[in-house]
Amino acid sequence: MTWKAMLRGTVAAAGVAASILLTAAAPTPSPSPTSPIPDDPTDPVRALEYWLDGAGIREAWQTTRGKGVTIAVIDTGIGKAPSAFGDAVVGGTDVSGSGSPDGRSPVGVVDRDHGSWVASLAAGRGKADGSGMIGVAPEADLLSVSIGFGAAASVPFVDQVADGIRWAVDNGADIINMSFTTNTLDWDESWDDAFLYAYEHDVVVVVAAGNRGSGTSMIGAPATIPGVLTVGGVDQTGTASVEASTQGITIGIAAPSEGLIGVSADGELARWRGTSGAAPIVAGAAALVRAAHPELDAANVINRIIKTAIPVEGVEQLPDPLYGYGLLDAAAAVEASVAHVDENPMGDLAEWVRLYRRADVAPAPEPEVTPVQVAPLPAADPPSEAGSPLVPSIDSLRYGTLPLIVLTVPGILVGLGVTAAARRIRSARKQSTPAA
Incomplete structure (x- = not known):
């Protein structure tokens, strides 16, 4: 039984490496022989990717695999392992001051593979024979924007993020993935302009909610910024993850965050968990939606993802602080009929700035002064004759x-x-x- 079937029947960096038992999804029939990219569901590695069936990704592939869409991964850098990415990375830059100009040299010691894991989940290519790890949108292009966490960078982190967003937008990103958290609700004012710049250029911004296991009890920025699609995490049964996710009222969608695999910078397969992995799964799904519906703006791409989410049993009020609007269903997001919206359902950052930053408060008007007519004083008495001051x-x-x-x-x-x-x-x- 697939993950989706089970759900319907029961209805810092934000990811960490972990040695855990992975539950393989049951094999499904191979797609038609004309499928543009070979896919062998019986391959041991593909079988570990339970979300391909559980989140309706293989079903969505019958319509699109993300061709023509570009996903920018703002992370520690996408490695050059050909077995995972091939020609997927079409551009990159480093904003940390520590990486290579093309953004492909992993930054940092602890998190150096993080960016590669994230990218492989979003748009990994897999092998030519249909084996090996494959991403959610295997025909989408990638941009690698390398940043450094903590002491891994000489540039302040807030500046890295703002610069990375602007570079990604200017270099053709349709979707930006950010799998990190600051563990604080507020954010630097420089991020206001950077995120607004992305929204104004019709870019979908997907971010991770963060993990309790990493000390994040509540979501922090950028997951608190209005307009982003914040991703919470669930386990293989669709239950909110205790360690590999967190909670908050800005979560929009939930996706797998446990039992994940990813390709490291050197091409080796790694096991990991966290909403750092849930976010690129959703970013890949957003690429499928954008490829299938190129006429939709970013707000409607996000709206399709949350409106077609699989409901969670027992959740009555939406969005839920654990699941958002429900569990990701990529096939429904691509194929379902969804009403058009005029506003981003995840919030309006411009309005937030107006209300809370007081950025565009008009200056107080100058008071109008009406002249007052004053009657002229009477004429002065004529001077008396001069006399001696000694004579009274x-x-x-x-x-x-x-x-x-x-x-x-x-x-x-x-x-x-x-x-x-x-x-x-x-x-x-x-x-x-x-x-x-």
Whole structure:
């Protein structure tokens, strides 16, 4: 029974290498002999890619394999293993200051294979005989934008991301995949312009939600940026992964994040897990949708993916913090009839910037001042004739000298009377005192 059948019946970098038991999907009939790329489902490696059947990817291949669509992988660099990528990588650059100019030299020590694993899931070519690992969109082109995490780069990380996005857009990316998280809800303001630049050029941006096993309990930027398609992770049964995923209200779709395989930079096959792998599976599905429906803009590509998702049993309110709108169904996203939308269902970054950055607040209008008419003052009195300042004037006599005389003379008389009375009292006392 395939993964999709089971689902319908029961209804830092964001990925890490792991040694885990992989569950192989049951073989399905080979596609028609005219299939453009050989595909042998009985090959041991192809059998490990349970998502090819579980997420409806092989079914979608009957319509398209992503030809004409370009996926930019902003990561640690896509290696040059010919068995995995062949001529898939059509361009690249390094924005870390540590890699090669073409973006193909893995950056860092710990995560040097991360970019190759991601790219192989999105658009790995497989071998000519139909064996070996194959990506979700094996005919899509790849752009390799190498960045460095932590001490692996001499350029600040926020600058790397902004520069990488702009380079990818300017070099023809239709889809950008970013399988990393910052573990913080907020993001640098320079990312506002970079992500808006991608949206304005009709680019689908797919990002990983992050992993609890790496210390991410809640999603962080860029998964919190409005307009991106954030991918959560599930295991082989379609159940939300405990270690290889996280949760948050901005998750739009869920895809396999456990039991993954990827081709390393040296061409060796590796086992790994994390939403770093779930994201490129969805990015590859977006490439299939864009190839099948070239008339659709980025908002409608995202809308087809989330509106055709497989519902999860018990989930009633959408989007769900674990599953988003449900589990990826690439075949339905390519083939179903979905109503057209005018806005990105994952949010409007321009509106967010307007509300929270106050970027385009209009200056306060200048107040209008109405002149006030003031009546003219009366004419001044004519000047009086000049006179000597030593000679008193009528006004000085009236308001100065006369009031002074009126107040002073009575006071003097009262004082003299009081003094005389006091003398008479003392004299009388002396005369009445008895002799010794």
